[in-house]
Amino acid sequence: MNHDHTPEADGSAADGSRRTFVKQAGGLLGLALAPPLTGFAERFAAPAKTLAGPTDLTLRVNGTARTLRAEPRVTLLDALRENLDLTGSKKGCDHGQCGACTVLVDGRRVNACLTLAVMAQGKEITTVEGLAQGDHLHPMQEAFIKHDGFQCGYCTPGQIVSAVACVKEGHATSDDQCREWMSGNLCRCGAYPNILAAVREVAQKGGAQG
Known part of the structure; x- marks a missing residue:
């Protein structure tokens, strides 16, 4: 009886398969442990170029270029x-x-506390000090005084600046809309009705210039 597959032949084939597998596995392991290409390694090993220490900044604030020296991490507020x-x-x-x-x-x-000063370079920055024209108050400032839109006054500068933008954006056409678009400015004293009255009056008069 003729046997095409003898035990010896099967054993040799199995040994050959095992040897082939071991060689392939060894090759893959060697490739995995081999050092990376020089360019690839250098690219990751190269030190990152970062700004450190005080540097000169030029900020255009209220229409005037102002130069200061500060660290890159300094916020616009500071x-x-x-x-x-x-x-x-x-x-x-x-x-x-x-x-x-x-x-x-x-x-x-x-929010100036979340904005780095270096990010504001080359841009026009307006603070509450830049709203009035000399002794002539901005309409929003006048409205806040008229409607008594403050108590302790701590939040008032931010409220006024935000209100000016709110009106210019067209987001003060109704009481509800105004409340929504001014919701990012908190008054811990609770002068919201008076603030709303001031903003709505300026919006109705179309006097949010500046």
């Missing part, structure tokens, strides 16, 4: 208050939740 003596913007929560630090950057409301 740069305004500590370096440029513009203390109208207040530091409330320092987490972007209360709105006391609100300023305008290129006409848009931002």
